Amino acid sequence: MQVPLTVRDFIDRAESVYPDRIAFVDEPDQPATPLGPWTYGELAAKARAQAAFLDDLRVPVGGRVAVISQNSARLLTSFFGVSGWGRVLVPVNFRLAVPEIQYIIEHSGADVVYADPALKDVLDQLDVTHTFVLGEDDQMFASEAAQPREWANPDENATATINYTSGTTARPKGVQLTHRNLWLNATTFGLHTTVSDRDVYLHTLPMFHCNGWGMPYIQTAMGNKQVVLRQVDGAEILRRIDEHGVTMLCGAPAVISMVLDAAAEWDGPIPGRDRVRVVVAGAPPPTRTIARVADELSWEFIQIYGLTETAPLLTVNRSRTEWDDLDGLERAKRLSRAGVPALGVRVRVDGQGEVQAQSNHVLEGYWEQPDATADALDGGWFHTGDGGIIDDEGYVVIADRKKDVIISGGENVSSIEVEDALMAHPAVREVAVIGTPDEKWGELVTALIVTDGSDVGEDDLVAHCRERLAGYKLPRRIEFRDELARTATGKLQKFKLREPFWKDHERQVN
Numbered sequence: 001m002q003v004p005l006t007v008r009d010f011i012d013r014a015e016s017v018y019p020d021r022i023a024f025v026d027e028p029d030q031p032a033t034p035l036g037p038w039t040y041g042e043l044a045a046k047a048r049a050q051a052a053f054l055d056d057l058r059v060p061v062g063g064r065v066a067v068i069s070q071n072s073a074r075l076l077t078s079f080f081g082v083s084g085w086g087r088v089l090v091p092v093n094f095r096l097a098v099p100e101i102q103y104i105i106e107h108s109g110a111d112v113v114y115a116d117p118a119l120k121d122v123l124d125q126l127d128v129t130h131t132f133v134l135g136e137d138d139q140m141f142a143s144e145a146a147q148p149r150e151w152a153n154p155d156e157n158a159t160a161t162i163n164y165t166s167g168t169t170a171r172p173k174g175v176q177l178t179h180r181n182l183w184l185n186a187t188t189f190g191l192h193t194t195v196s197d198r199d200v201y202l203h204t205l206p207m208f209h210c211n212g213w214g215m216p217y218i219q220t221a222m223g224n225k226q227v228v229l230r231q232v233d234g235a236e237i238l239r240r241i242d243e244h245g246v247t248m249l250c251g252a253p254a255v256i257s258m259v260l261d262a263a264a265e266w267d268g269p270i271p272g273r274d275r276v277r278v279v280v281a282g283a284p285p286p287t288r289t290i291a292r293v294a295d296e297l298s299w300e301f302i303q304i305y306g307l308t309e310t311a312p313l314l315t316v317n318r319s320r321t322e323w324d325d326l327d328g329l330e331r332a333k334r335l336s337r338a339g340v341p342a343l344g345v346r347v348r349v350d351g352q353g354e355v356q357a358q359s360n361h362v363l364e365g366y367w368e369q370p371d372a373t374a375d376a377l378d379g380g381w382f383h384t385g386d387g388g389i390i391d392d393e394g395y396v397v398i399a400d401r402k403k404d405v406i407i408s409g410g411e412n413v414s415s416i417e418v419e420d421a422l423m424a425h426p427a428v429r430e431v432a433v434i435g436t437p438d439e440k441w442g443e444l445v446t447a448l449i450v451t452d453g454s455d456v457g458e459d460d461l462v463a464h465c466r467e468r469l470a471g472y473k474l475p476r477r478i479e480f481r482d483e484l485a486r487t488a489t490g491k492l493q494k495f496k497l498r499e500p501f502w503k504d505h506e507r508q509v510n
């Protein structure tokens with residue numbers, strides 16, 4: 001027998017096994033009225049109501065529904081209310097600038113767009129049939145009794161979400177993740193991080209970012225309370241862990257640094273001592289940060305590695321019994337590697353040092369970009385664009401990046417996109433955008449610029465970019481140069497430009 005693996009399974013299980021458990025605690029401090037708390041029975045009913053509402057709007061199976069929102073219970077509900085009945089959820093990065101959002105909405109062909117009240121102005125600037133402000137949701141969750149039309153032919157290979165991600169091109173690409181991709185990513189993730197029905201999950205990671213790495217699905221299936229955090233803040237994270245008895249959270253290394261800073265100022269015992277597991281990915285975490293998580297927080301540190309295109313789970317690194325007798329620093333060193341392949345994942349490093357993977361979580365394709373899809377999957381392996389090695393214990397170590405991407409605070413920034421924005425300024429003749437190491441953000445977006453000799457300042461250039469790009473993509477460091485290193489054929493030699501900034505670093509990514 002084969003039963004299609006769809007994201008409906010997660011909410012259906014929660015409703016049948018844990019109907020009376022609290023599903024979420026919504027962010028109390030947000031512009032819309034917080035929802036709930038709802039039980040899983042109520043969450044399932046509201047997801048049905050949302051699906052029924054989309055029926056009324058005549059959004060077909062396969063139709064795209066975009067949500068532009070910080071973490072919120074409404075976005076969490078949409079993971080099921082939209083994809084659960086065969087439509088495609090497009091969760092959009094709320095930090096993006098208006099032209100970036102316009103591109104994504106247009107490219108995805110969304111029929112419906114929901115936006116957080118703080119972002120509602122963007123709705124007037126979109127060419128979309130149905131737009132709604134989250135919170136003014138009499139319509140979104142029309143009536144609890146509403147029954148949607150069943151998805152006639154549930155298909156595990158149908159696209160469930162499209163996640164736009166910045167890569168090596170000037171425009172972001174839409175990563176098509178199928179129900180099967182998401183299902184297997186979420187359950188395999190749950191297996192390796194031992195998600196049980198006794199967990200309490202804190203949504204520190206943005207849900208739009210590769211669907212919160214699968215947590216909205218697996219925590220729902222296990223009937224766990226999900227505490228929604230709208231804005232990352234170290235002290236607030238500690239406070240919520242304390243208040244709600246949180247056992248698990250995920251985040252980029254920059255988030256962990258914020259928590260460590262807040263812990264240093266914290267009065268009294270650190271919340272979640274010997275209870276919390278923190279899963280870290282997005283950039284290579286420094287060994288020292290890993291050691292501090294054990295020493296100063298007494299939380300378990302787990303690292304995973306992957307990309308939006310791989311749903312994301314490829315490798316996992318969790319302390320194993322063989323390391324029990326090691327001292328803290330030795331264990332931290334071993335944990336600083338990206339990890340070993342998760343169940344069902346195959347990883348190799350090709351002759352050029354690129355990490356490549358095969359797994360059931362690897363994307364179906366880039367939405368309406370068959371050429372980019374063929375390149376990414378060339379030879380039957382997914383090309384990560386990351387440079388690394390597999391060490392003699394079989395652990396993947398990410399040491400380098402083949403692709404022209406900067407990772408700042410765990411978010412990808414395409415160098416080309418920032419270069420394009422800067423080149424649009426009349427005083428800019430040449431530009432190279434590179435990542436430079438930074439203690440807090442991992443990498444800083446750094447622009448090396450040759451001007452036409454006019455008196456343009458850093459502030460002018462940043463203000464110019466701000467109209468086109470999200471805040472986290474703006475150049476944080478600008479240096480003016482007389483010329484930029486190029487090859488004989490005129491190609492920028494970025495490795496030469498990066499060299500002075502990275503020369504004291506063992507790894508060429510941070």
Ligand code: AMP
Nearest residue numbers: 281282283284304305306307308398412
């Ligand atoms: P994204 O698609 O935005 O999730 O970004 C994926 C990229 O983040 C990967 O290609 C890597 O460059 C980087 N990344 C993710 N996890 C790790 C990790 N554990 N160590 C090093 N780099 C990572």
